[in-house]
Amino acid sequence: MARDIFILTEQDLRKCVCLDSASVDVVEKAFAALGKGDVIMPPILSMEIPQAHGEVDVKTAYIPGFAGFAIKVSPGFFENPKLGLPSLNGLMMLFSATTGLVEAVLLDNGYLTDVRTAAAGAVAARHLAPREVKVAGVMGTGVQARLQIEAAHLVRPFRKVLVWGRDEAKAEACAADIAARLGVEAVAEPDPARLVAQSQLVVTTTPAREPILKAEWLHPGLHITAMGSDQAGKNEIDPRALSAADLLVCDRVSQCEKLGELRSSIEAGLWEGAMPPELGQIINGTASGRRSEKDVTICDLTGTGAQDTAIATHALEMAREAKLGSVIQS
Amino acid sequence: MARDIFILTEQDLRKCVCLDSASVDVVEKAFAALGKGDVIMPPILSMEIPQAHGEVDVKTAYIPGFAGFAIKVSPGFFENPKLGLPSLNGLMMLFSATTGLVEAVLLDNGYLTDVRTAAAGAVAARHLAPREVKVAGVMGTGVQARLQIEAAHLVRPFRKVLVWGRDEAKAEACAADIAARLGVEAVAEPDPARLVAQSQLVVTTTPAREPILKAEWLHPGLHITAMGSDQAGKNEIDPRALSAADLLVCDRVSQCEKLGELRSSIEAGLWEGAMPPELGQIINGTASGRRSEKDVTICDLTGTGAQDTAIATHALEMAREAKLGSVIQS
Known part of the structure; x- marks a missing residue:
């Protein structure tokens, strides 16, 4: 059964999400849930690749009351500047918290991480x-x-x-x-x-x-x-x-x-x-x-992964309202 | 700087990857590397969501000699059949092992996991x-x-x-x-x-x-x-x-x-x-x-995450040869 999956690029996300009170409020909501103890947040998955002077971290968190949970992949490859590329990068995925189905792939190149980190x-x-x-x-x-x-x-x-x-x-x-x-x-x-x-x-x-x-x-x-x-x-x-x-x-x-x-x-x-x-x-x-x-x-x-779930949820809402992104059937 | 990211759907992947000797051989290559001890494979990230009778696992592995490494997300939500949806699902991402940049998102709904599991x-x-x-x-x-x-x-x-x-x-x-x-x-x-x-x-x-x-x-x-x-x-x-x-x-x-x-x-x-x-x-x-x-x-x-890296690498090669998939600039 084919389903719609939203693909959002960094360009799309920069158009609809910024460091404003809405972003701060949704991140605050994530921290409030963390403080109540009802967030499920496993330890960060971290892989170091010394051969490439690189590392990659994966974070996630389930927050009751949020319709989805994000999984974020953050690679950091520190030889990249020599190639004219940024060291930090990455993407987020948003999954339904009810069915586990992937709803959106946010190809943000680390932009949403920048926003949610500043919002904290x-x-x-x-x-x-x-x-x-x-x-x-x-x-x-x-x-x-x-x-x-x-x-x-x-x-x-x-x-x-x-x-x-x-x-x-x-x-x-x-x-x-x-x-x-x-x-x-x-x-x-x-x-x-x-x-x-x-x-x-x-x-x-x-x-x-x-x-x-x-x-x-x-x-x-x-x-x-x-x-x-x-x-x-x-x-x-x-x-x-x-x-x-x-x-x-x-x-x-x-x-x-x-x-x-x-x-x-x-x-x-x-x-x-x-x-x-x-x-x-x-x-x-x-x-x-x-x-x-x-x-x-x-x-x-x-x-925290809770911030990622918060900002990814917010970003998908904003992108839908603004009718941004592509839809892939899979 | 915009880069091309391949988006492959389950339909694309079913056209170019199947359970054949090529899939078995690439998975065997991953096991051989694991046996040499030069694979970097962190413990599985696992999150259980009892509220939804769901769980999600994330696996990854870096295999020297492979140009990329995969990160795989496998959700299992066991109330899904009641909604007419499959319990198991998921997607894989392939990243450059040199720069950490995402190269492909494989929206396989678990198909590649089926293939690499059988190949093992x-x-x-x-x-x-x-x-x-x-x-x-x-x-x-x-x-x-x-x-x-x-x-x-x-x-x-x-x-x-x-x-x-x-x-x-x-x-x-x-x-x-x-x-x-x-x-x-x-x-x-x-x-x-x-x-x-x-x-x-x-x-x-x-x-x-x-x-x-x-x-x-x-x-x-x-x-x-x-x-x-x-x-x-x-x-x-x-x-x-x-x-x-x-x-x-x-x-x-x-x-x-x-x-x-x-x-x-x-x-x-x-x-x-x-x-x-x-x-x-x-x-x-x-x-x-x-x-x-x-x-x-x-x-x-x-x-193992090594199997995921092997099958994702193989799938991207096959999809490129067959000119399948969409390209997103991000």
């Missing part, structure tokens, strides 16, 4: 950052540096952005892009300590393997979202900062303790006591969030 | 069955019962087939299909002990959770391929049969000890000593196979 930053800032953020800082100068600041600006409309990167020219280019995009003042800040000192909200977006944000830079009224670490070898935040903060929140504890900032803290023997709460528990009010404007909060984001 | 049965029979097989028996009456017999017939051209199933009418229908397809005598045999007694080659293809083939039925010159068990709860072969046989061979030990017949034997405390050899080691001659026509051999097949 917005959710973290919405629930954890101080109410008033005048200055936001970002460490790193890539796609996520731009998108994380754009996402945070949706929920905390700050007037000034500081950008730090190892390469000053890239930091300046990133600041210029942010200024143009958001209509805010944005400047490169070569001293990361000064960047943190001036900011109420800092997002770290680097693939660092040694901390780039030191514990002694924490100050009252600071929120940090660390989204760069998603592998066992990565570490952006000084492990001492995690225990020094008033609150650490994980997107998913079982992932953060293996792939996130929490891992470095545990390995350094600096994490004592209970496991931190998850972002969804803060959203649902089943765990305490920021207690005052003076608290120091840190959110450790590793990226 | 042919590889097992080729390397383990007695040279002369006059009668082949099959337990189970589904798609794999038909295909496994067809596959075995490619490498051991027997003249008679016996079919056992719980439902005699289904066994008769299966026998009729096999007779028509292969031009051999094929009859339903209601007594499984008699089926085994008369056969030199038996394939078990059921989702049994209690053994359907007893140890006391083993006889000199018998080969059994057990392909039904692919989950922790399944068990087709009496655990005592595994230790009683002269040789047990696994498609992949790390899978069989969790999902195959070997699991039941280990759990019953009946498996002692070394882990069994793998099919690829028999193919490569790095482990001993059948020593005489009188040996009793058993092959435990759980299904």
Whole structure:
């Protein structure tokens, strides 16, 4: 029996999905479900291919209340830039949660991952950052540096952005892009300590393997979202900062303790006591969030399959409304 | 930068891939690579969705020498027949092993899995069955019962087939299909002990959770391929049969000890000593196979991501040659 399967290209998806409040809200809904404990999210399937300096991750999650579940394939092949190709790539598939039949193939080349990753930053800032953020800082100068600041600006409309990167020219280019995009003042800040000192909200977006944000830079009224670490070898935040903060929140504890900032803290023997709460528990009010404007909060984001299911579901809805994509009968 | 991605439907794939010696050979090549130890094959990602009586498995493997690697998604949703839909389904994706870019989406609805699963049965029979097989028996009456017999017939051209199933009418229908397809005598045999007694080659293809083939039925010159068990709860072969046989061979030990017949034997405390050899080691001659026509051999097949990479690569080649499929630019 032939069925219709939607094929959506990156071009289609860029026309109907962007980093807006609808994307943030659907990702927030996924975190809320995660926090209730009724999401089924198996461990990430990960395959490293040393011969090609490549790796591929597969994520999925079933969220009650969502009509479908996504499976996302994210390859990262780090020799690609030599061939003029991007390192990161991938696609998502959306399956009916009732029949398991494939409904759509989203050939997004990683675009939806960019959006859902940034949307998680917005959710973290919405629930954890101080109410008033005048200055936001970002460490790193890539796609996520731009998108994380754009996402945070949706929920905390700050007037000034500081950008730090190892390469000053890239930091300046990133600041210029942010200024143009958001209509805010944005400047490169070569001293990361000064960047943190001036900011109420800092997002770290680097693939660092040694901390780039030191514990002694924490100050009252600071929120940090660390989204760069998603592998066992990565570490952006000084492990001492995690225990020094008033609150650490994980997107998913079982992932953060293996792939996130929490891992470095545990390995350094600096994490004592209970496991931190998850972002969804803060959203649902089943765990305490920021207690005052003076608290120091840190959110450790590793990226979850639940976000993929949320954004893929949203994308298919938007594409159908906009009558985008091709239909294949199979 | 837009790239071409091949989209192949089940209809396209049925036109260019079938259960023939080319499919068997490419699957044998995958097992040979597995046996050499140079395949990268992470554990299966498995998600159960009890709310929908469904499950979904994701398999993958990188095989040196193959230009691509497949990722296969296999949903099984067991309420589907009530809706007039098949329980099993799925698709495969083929990625470049050099760049990680998606090259093809194979919307096969499980067809390629059927072919590569049967092809593994042919590889097992080729390397383990007695040279002369006059009668082949099959337990189970589904798609794999038909295909496994067809596959075995490619490498051991027997003249008679016996079919056992719980439902005699289904066994008769299966026998009729096999007779028509292969031009051999094929009859339903209601007594499984008699089926085994008369056969030199038996394939078990059921989702049994209690053994359907007893140890006391083993006889000199018998080969059994057990392909039904692919989950922790399944068990087709009496655990005592595994230790009683002269040789047990696994498609992949790390899978069989969790999902195959070997699991039941280990759990019953009946498996002692070394882990069994793998099919690829028999193919490569790095482990001993059948020593005489009188040996009793058993092959435990759980299904490997390496087979998926092999059949997907083969399918894309065949489809390109036949100029089948659609091209999407993404």
